[in-house]
Amino acid sequence: MKRLAVNRYKCGYCGACIAVCKFNANELVETYLEIYHDKCTLCMACVKTCPMNALEVVE
Amino acid sequence: MTDCDVIVVGAGPGGSLAAKTAAEKGLDVLLIEKRQEIGVPVRCAEGVGREEFEEFVMPVEKWIASEIESAELYSPSGYRVKLSADQAGNEVGYVLERKIFDRYLAMLAGKAGAEVLTKTSAVWMKRENGNVKLGIRCMGEFQEITAKIVIGADGVESRVAKWAGIDSTLKLNEIESCVQYLMTDIDFNPTTTYFWVGRKYAPGGYIWLFPKGKDSANVGIGVMPSMAERPAKYYLDRFVREKFPEGEIVEVVVGGVPVKGAIDTAVSDNVMLVGDAARHTDPITGGGIINAMKAGYHAGITASEAIEKGDYSESFLKRYDTRWMNDFGQTLVRNRKLQEKMLKLNDSAFDRLFKGIGEMPIGEMNVRRLALELFKKEPKLLWDLREFLV
Numbered sequence: 001m002k003r004l005a006v007n008r009y010k011c012g013y014c015g016a017c018i019a020v021c022k023f024n025a026n027e028l029v030e031t032y033l034e035i036y037h038d039k040c041t042l043c044m045a046c047v048k049t050c051p052m053n054a055l056e057v058v059e
Numbered sequence: 060m061t062d063c064d065v066i067v068v069g070a071g072p073g074g075s076l077a078a079k080t081a082a083e084k085g086l087d088v089l090l091i092e093k094r095q096e097i098g099v100p101v102r103c104a105e106g107v108g109r110e111e112f113e114e115f116v117m118p119v120e121k122w123i124a125s126e127i128e129s130a131e132l133y134s135p136s137g138y139r140v141k142l143s144a145d146q147a148g149n150e151v152g153y154v155l156e157r158k159i160f161d162r163y164l165a166m167l168a169g170k171a172g173a174e175v176l177t178k179t180s181a182v183w184m185k186r187e188n189g190n191v192k193l194g195i196r197c198m199g200e201f202q203e204i205t206a207k208i209v210i211g212a213d214g215v216e217s218r219v220a221k222w223a224g225i226d227s228t229l230k231l232n233e234i235e236s237c238v239q240y241l242m243t244d245i246d247f248n249p250t251t252t253y254f255w256v257g258r259k260y261a262p263g264g265y266i267w268l269f270p271k272g273k274d275s276a277n278v279g280i281g282v283m284p285s286m287a288e289r290p291a292k293y294y295l296d297r298f299v300r301e302k303f304p305e306g307e308i309v310e311v312v313v314g315g316v317p318v319k320g321a322i323d324t325a326v327s328d329n330v331m332l333v334g335d336a337a338r339h340t341d342p343i344t345g346g347g348i349i350n351a352m353k354a355g356y357h358a359g360i361t362a363s364e365a366i367e368k369g370d371y372s373e374s375f376l377k378r379y380d381t382r383w384m385n386d387f388g389q390t391l392v393r394n395r396k397l398q399e400k401m402l403k404l405n406d407s408a409f410d411r412l413f414k415g416i417g418e419m420p421i422g423e424m425n426v427r428r429l430a431l432e433l434f435k436k437e438p439k440l441l442w443d444l445r446e447f448l449v
Binding site: 012013014015016017018019020021022024027028029030031045048049050051052053 | 093094095215216217228230237238284285289293311313314
């Protein structure tokens with residue numbers, strides 16, 4: 001099944017992905033990006049916004 | 060009875076100013092910051108204009124990294140426009156050391172009487188009997204705190220906005236995706252800021268170099284996700300390889316900057332939003348520090364009036380909307396429209412414009428004014444922009 005994955009070695013925990021998510025499918029817990037897969041629709045908004053290329057959709 | 064009058068979520072410049080202002084008005088204020096160190100990690104290019112900044116806080120040497128006297132802008136083919144403040148007779152801007160500056164402001168809030176808690180996140184929020192209850196996690200321990208008002212200064216990723224039902228989700232053409240390197244071993248004039256514009260460099264944004272003292276500088280980029288085909292980091296790396304191949308990167312800074320323009324409202328019952336949480340950043344420059352401080356001040360004043368009246372309803376708090384709208388909100392609206400026009404310029408248009416201008420004196424660093432000067436050279440664009448030129 002396809003799902004959104006964060007590469008924690010690339011993530012700069014800037015929160016840009018949260019600002020563009022209209023499904024409330026993510027949260028920045030201090031410096032840890034939490035993704036709520038049940039809410040994520042794979043709309044790609046966060047993937048396109050991430051400055052560090054830390055987000056991708058994986059099988 | 061509530062535990063305190065006001066909880067401010069987020070100790071950036073907006074939150075600290077709100078907490079300081081409310082505490083000075085005699086309110087019982089709690090300022091919480093999710094990071095264990097206030098000011099870190101930085102998410103900012105750290106530039107501010109001098110005049111407006113000094114209305115809020117007098118500069119202290121320990122957090123002024125550089126004093127800026129001029130700016131240079133480069134078009135895609137390398138035509139340069141110089142902006143100098145020689146005629147103004149003094150520096151036009153500062154580059155801050157945000158790590159120290161943010162702490163300084165939080166300390167001012169503390170000295171004014173606010174209680175400050177770090178490593179403390181807001182976890183949930185609900186309204187109850189006209190008040191507001193906030194679940195917080197303070198150094199790992201859960202607590203519930205009731206207050207009359209919550210001021211959400213919790214940044215671009217604001218949770219308070221979402222809990223409060225204020226939809227501030229950004230579309231892909233309403234945010235700049237940013238990366239910045241603190242670089243050393245590169246050549247620059249320490250009193251000059253540099254900008255590179257055009258799609259070649261930064262689709263939907265620009266590249267900047269802001270000096271931090273003589274030996275290092277913030278070299279960063281913002282791109283608009285709706286226009287960029289690759290991540291911001293790709294474009295910055297390409298630029299750095301070309302311009303500063305010998306430079307060393309000693310810090311990486313990442314951020315998302317709202318360029319939505321003004322939102323309809325930054326309040327709901329018991330809640331006001333400040334700074335990035337309220338999308339208060341300038342759509343053209345991406346600058347947000349001064350607007351955040353202004354908003355923090357207005358929110359603090361409004362909180363004290365609301366508490367004096369015993370009315371924390373959305374309709375009462377609307378006066379905060381009026382205040383920030385009159386102060387800088389109109390400019391956000393105007394600059395958003397101007398930005399939309401600028402985004403239509405292709406690289407050869409930038410080259411033509413820059414070639415035609417060369418050098419111009421300015422009294423203050425004002426990118427909007429520069430944009431207008433640029434467009435005056437291009438009558439077709441001028442007609443498009445007539446509403447901005449009065």
